[in-house]
Amino acid sequence: MNQWFERLSEQVALSQDEPAVRSTLQRLTYEAGFNAYAYLSFQxxxxxxxxxxxxxxxxxxxDxxxxxIDPVIRTAxxxxxAFAWSNVATGRTSKERRKFFGEAAEFGIRSGITVPIKTGFGRMAMLTLASSEVGFAEAQVLNPVGAAASFGQVHSRLELMRLRPTRRSNIRLKSDELTCLRWSAEGKSMKAIAIIExxxxxxxxxxxxxxxxxxxxxxLPQATALAKEFGLI
Structure with missing residues (x-):
């Protein structure tokens, strides 16, 4: 996998737009023998x-x-x-996790390789390559340092391109909450917002x-920044 991660960083760097990046990620995932990939960013x-x-x-x-409850995220x-994993339940596995493993397996997710990195300011990103075969991922030769270095370059490229997410955490804000956040983003104090509204x-x-x-x-500044980043205000 060491050469694969080097190739990943090179090919993503050469991708000029979002469709090219997605195509590159999918193509290289298949070439490595995995079924799917997932790039997750945590804020x-x-x-x-x-x-x-x-x-x-x-x-x-x-949803x-x-x-x-995802044990891969907890381990990350x-x-x-970087580490390899499989969703084989043991006698100590909770019912909740057994159910999670079973559902993931229904969609062909039985093992994988995950590369987590810290991205600054308490944030984290991780890349997972998933396989439908239980023992496939753990049979791969993995250099954690090299994988993290390559993924760090990939993450920087993806952040710069601001790829449109396929999924995002559900954030439900009411109109009054959004209005107050927007005024706060405009530099208004809470007392001023009360008068304006x-x-x-x-x-x-x-x-x-x-x-x-x-x-x-x-x-509040963090909430305002996140709301802007998520396109809510």
Missing amino acids: AETQTAVSNYPEEWQQRYF LSYAS RDRQE NTTYANVCFFLRNAKSALGAST
């Missing part, structure tokens, strides 16, 4: 994905917030290095607190 409590996983699985994964956060200061605080919670943000 606060939200995730975005660029993937060729089956559409039904992507929708189910995000049911499977990122919170803990280890912060003809409401109370307490209401503005309530709307912005709910917005921060929905976005997984700990501060």
Whole structure:
């Protein structure tokens, strides 16, 4: 896999637009013997994905917030290095995870290689190559350092191109919350927003607190930045 990761960074660097990048990712995934790829980016409590996983699985994964129980993501956060995995349940596997493994297997996801990297400011990105064969991924020779270095270059390229996600965490904000966030982005204080919108200061605080919670943000500037990044305001 070492030469494959080098080739990945080279080919993505040569891709000039979004269709070319997606085509390159899919072609190289197949050439490596895997069935599908998933590029995930994590910001606060939200995730975005660029993937060729089956559409039904992507929708189910995000609608049911499977990122919170996905053992691959948990391992990626803990280890912060490339690793191979398989979704073989053991006697200690919880019912919740057994169900998750079973559903993933229905869509041809039984093993894989995942490369996680820290991307600054508490964020993380990871690339997963998935196989329908249980033992396929763990049989590959993997250099964690080389894989991370190559994926770091790929991540920078994808960030620069701002690829349209195939899926994104569901973020539901009410109109009052979006309005207050937009005024905050324009530099207005909460007292000023209350006057402009003809409401109370307490209401503005309530709307912005709910917005921060929905976005997984700990501060108002972070919530405003995330809302802008997600195209909500």
